[in-house]
Amino acid sequence: MxxxxxxxxxxxxxxxxxVAAHTRVIAPARASDDPEQIDYVSIHKLxxxxxxxxxxxxxxxxxxxxxxxxxxYYRQTKDGVEIREVPTKAPPQVILGATPCDVAxxxxxxxxxxxxxxxxxxxxxxxxTTIVSVLCxxxxxxxxxxxxxxxxxxxxxxxxxxxxxxxGYLAHVITPxxxxxxxxxxxxxxxxxxxxxxxxxxxxRKKVEPNLATIPAELSxxxxxxxxxxVWKTIALRCHGCGACAAVCPTxxxxxxxxxxxxxxxxxRRRNWDSCQTEKFTLHxxxxxxxxxxxxxxxxRIQHKFSIYPSRFGEILCTGCxxxxxxxxxxxxxxxxxxxxxxxxxxxxxxxxx
Amino acid sequence: MNIYQPHLMRIQEITDETADTRxxxxxxxxPSVAEKFQFSAGQFGEYSVFGEGESTFCIASPPTRxxxxxxxxxxxxxxxxxxxRLSVGDTLGFRGPYGNHFPLEEMKGHSVxxxxxxxxxxxxxxxIWNVLDLRDQFKDVTIIYGARTxxxxxxxxxxxxxxxxxxxxxxxxxxxxxxxxxxxxxxARIPTAVETAxxxxxxSFAVICGPPIMIKFTxxxxxxxxxxxxxxxxxxxNRMKCGLGKCGRCNIxxxxxxxxxxxxxxxxxxxxxxxF
Numbered sequence: 001m002x003x004x005x006x007x008x009x010x011x012x013x014x015x016x017x018x019v020a021a022h023t024r025v026i027a028p029a030r031a032s033d034d035p036e037q038i039d040y041v042s043i044h045k046l047x048x049x050x051x052x053x054x055x056x057x058x059x060x061x062x063x064x065x066x067x068x069x070x071x072x073y074y075r076q077t078k079d080g081v082e083i084r085e086v087p088t089k090a091p092p093q094v095i096l097g098a099t100p101c102d103v104a105x106x107x108x109x110x111x112x113x114x115x116x117x118x119x120x121x122x123x124x125x126x127x128x129t130t131i132v133s134v135l136c137x138x139x140x141x142x143x144x145x146x147x148x149x150x151x152x153x154x155x156x157x158x159x160x161x162x163x164x165x166x167x168g169y170l171a172h173v174i175t176p177x178x179x180x181x182x183x184x185x186x187x188x189x190x191x192x193x194x195x196x197x198x199x200x201x202x203x204x205r206k207k208v209e210p211n212l213a214t215i216p217a218e219l220s221x222x223x224x225x226x227x228x229x230x231v232w233k234t235i236a237l238r239c240h241g242c243g244a245c246a247a248v249c250p251t252x253x254x255x256x257x258x259x260x261x262x263x264x265x266x267x268x269r270r271r272n273w274d275s276c277q278t279e280k281f282t283l284h285x286x287x288x289x290x291x292x293x294x295x296x297x298x299x300x301r302i303q304h305k306f307s308i309y310p311s312r313f314g315e316i317l318c319t320g321c322x323x324x325x326x327x328x329x330x331x332x333x334x335x336x337x338x339x340x341x342x343x344x345x346x347x348x349x350x351x352x353x354x
Numbered sequence: 355m356n357i358y359q360p361h362l363m364r365i366q367e368i369t370d371e372t373a374d375t376r377x378x379x380x381x382x383x384x385p386s387v388a389e390k391f392q393f394s395a396g397q398f399g400e401y402s403v404f405g406e407g408e409s410t411f412c413i414a415s416p417p418t419r420x421x422x423x424x425x426x427x428x429x430x431x432x433x434x435x436x437x438x439r440l441s442v443g444d445t446l447g448f449r450g451p452y453g454n455h456f457p458l459e460e461m462k463g464h465s466v467x468x469x470x471x472x473x474x475x476x477x478x479x480x481x482i483w484n485v486l487d488l489r490d491q492f493k494d495v496t497i498i499y500g501a502r503t504x505x506x507x508x509x510x511x512x513x514x515x516x517x518x519x520x521x522x523x524x525x526x527x528x529x530x531x532x533x534x535x536x537x538x539x540x541x542a543r544i545p546t547a548v549e550t551a552x553x554x555x556x557x558s559f560a561v562i563c564g565p566p567i568m569i570k571f572t573x574x575x576x577x578x579x580x581x582x583x584x585x586x587x588x589x590x591x592n593r594m595k596c597g598l599g600k601c602g603r604c605n606i607x608x609x610x611x612x613x614x615x616x617x618x619x620x621x622x623x624x625x626x627x628x629x630f
Contacts, residue, residue, distance in 0.1 A: 071358040074404040080383070080445035081362060081404050088356055116613065117357045117598040227607060227627040254602035257358065257595045261405040269402075271358070274601070281603055282593050285430040288566070290592065290606070290630045300605075308608045 059250035105250025142322030236298030243275030245324035360447030399450025471564025503532030583621030
């Protein structure tokens, strides 16, 4: 890994060069429907971007797992059905100025997309993408990235991490992809710049750390043993089951597969985002539903993120971005809930499964 | 070809099992796919009607019979009703085989007791024929099958065939009130039928599929007969979309039914969180 200085003008030149070479550049920018909000969108020049203003309202997930994605095209013919495949190779793109929590989320989801059966639609986009993240300075009281082992300056999943310094950015060049992107750009970073960056990184971490202490590794096992703990009956009383938390989550990846007839004899098979918080998610054809109540569905959400995924993939399925808390109409506050569960796990003797 | 893209299959034959349950015999349209296709008893697939969607069923035919697969389904939802509208020669989609399978190798040299209720005979039938096609490699074969009424019994032609065989002990049962005047089988629920037909668990495996309530009340009977939980095999039938361990809906605690199942032992199921 190397460090380099990239001036503001230098970064602008890089964007212009990429766009001229027909590489799609995606960056946080003011939302077209609400200038208070930030979305990840395609930009044509650096001035279009709004980097380090506030956390984008949606994560990077939709760029790799679109809310509705075509899996195949079908056409009914005289002799049966014809299938047209969708390409799994994606055009090159660069993401610039993403927050480290969103970038880390992609690497967390890589695990489920890659085990045994490889999801080429996901990995096609992952491989075609170079990611330049930026030190997060826009955290608020619902952020808890440091509690899940990340942080506002986490390198996880990034090819380059930019840290704002006087006159531009100190670029931590993390991967060969990052090296390739910055080839011919930037200058040597002075010791003073490096010290300035380190101070900024330390300061950013200190702003998040008090929100939630590090989630202990033991929480996963405690949750597994406490499937029938009475806490689940009351913990989700404020949950409406709307699924907004899953939509904004950088790591929620559950999907539905449906066919859409489009015209007399043709259509698409699609995968659409889905959420374990809805009743239909697990409903059997017979009418039987293994998760009948909202408390059972919310238990699944917590268990999946903090016990099931860690036990299967060695990762917490959460990056601490806080979006679920911010978007919840019922005021469900994930860091608070997780904090309570941690306290219970450390205070109470375990409740055995029935 | 991405992992969600199905193979195309052609319907060779349609058999109506009951008023609402149908069996489709399917062949791959692409001969090179047909040639390479292999599966084991207990595995499942995603069957699709284009424009309607996908549904999850086991492969109901045995791997010992090649060149085709069969699925049996009850017309219940959007896809199964659409499947029912298809005719011989029509095309449908198939992805699979997915999931684990029954331990045929382990069962060889032993007796097998098959217990099924209603359409639960479909996954069991796959193993039954697998065993019967290799009959000399197994000891006693007992089949206990029941349904609510005589009309609800599926694979009737095969029930007759099994009844004729001297190397199969077949016990059929219908629920009280479901019998017809000429019914020769038992009028009893499955747990009672098992008590009547099975006398020993010695050197035996049990394979059981059916409604959850039937399984719940039959497991204690098997335990009383002396079947250890590790020798009782069943399948779990959770709602699925991908079948590949990605879409996140079939899990029971940390267990993914699509990847770790659908075949489980009674001992494994006892260890799961009770959410299925």
